[in-house]
Amino acid sequence: MADTLARFQALFAQDDLSCTVSDALGRSGALGAAFRPVWPGARLMGPAVTVKVFGTDLSAVFDGIAAAGAGSVLVIDSHGVTGSAFWGERTTRAALARGLAGAVIDGGCRDVTAVRTLGFPVFSTAVTPNAGLPGGRGAVNVPVAVGGQPVLPGDLMVADDNGVVCVPQAQIANTLEQVQALLEAERTLLASTADPALLRPEEH
Template sequence: MTAVIDGLRALLPSGDLTCVVSDALDRGWALSGAFRPVWSGACCAGEAVTVRTFGTDLSAVFDAISVAEPGSVLVIDSHGITGAAFWGERTTRAALARRLAGAVIDGGCRDVTAVRQLGFPVFSTAITPNAGLPGGRGAVNVPIQAGGIPVSPGDVVVADENGVVIVPQHLAPGTLERVRVLLAAEQQVFAQADRGMAVPPESTEKGMV
């Protein structure tokens, strides 16, 4: 799995990687369009550490940060709660200290100026000043749902300005190879377009538009 994640991370700077990853997964596995980067240019790829919160209790988020391996991406199932934040400056600094790669929250985030200045990639469905409260409840590394997509511990998360895509663990190696094939084909189509040649709306390569 490390080689797959390293391969995807190497492709992030090219931009719009989530689009190609979704194409490679038969145009699926993207979280809902409500998931947006907290700051422009945020992107990340890593192995999912899952969190299921309980109400507005964010204790499990801190528990997950404390056990997550470097390079992991936290995926937080806060059941779509947008009136309380499950991420902010304190969690960002703790995650940076653990060398995590990013956080994806089906719920609210706050302290967006600090998150942006610290340069930590965060994707959420809402921004709110209200903080969640610690209560000792929730679960870490259990199957969850985020944005209508099932996420299991160890799945691969790819996120950029287009949104967030989940790559199921068992599909990850084949997906990376498919992404490379699609990118190569895409570059050929773009080169034709740049030369003024007619390009069809959709190529014979599945998923390209």
């Protein structure tokens, strides 16, 4: 798996990679359209460490950061809470110290100027000044559902300006092969024609 992830990481700089990954998954896998980068141009890729919060309690977010390995993406399920932030400057600095690759939050983020200045990729469904409060509740590395998409620990998260896509862990190797093939076919097609009939996607 480590080799497969490394080969996927080699595609990290590819523009609009999330679109190709979704295509490779049968035009699926994307989290809801409400997920947007906190700062333009943010992109991330890495295996998920999942967090399920309790109410507005953000204790499990810090627990997740502490449990996450370098290169991981924290995926936070807030059960639709958007009036309190589960991410900000403190979590960003803690995540950077751990070498995390980014965060995906089905909920709010704050301190967006600091997050942008620190260059940490965060995708969220809301931005609010209100902070969550610690209370010692929540869970780490459990199944979650964010943006209508199930996410399990170890699933591969891919995000850019188009949104966020989740690749189930069991499908990572096959999806990588499909993505590589699609990218090559796209390069060949776009270099050879601008004919609208030829550029039309195939029906499935």
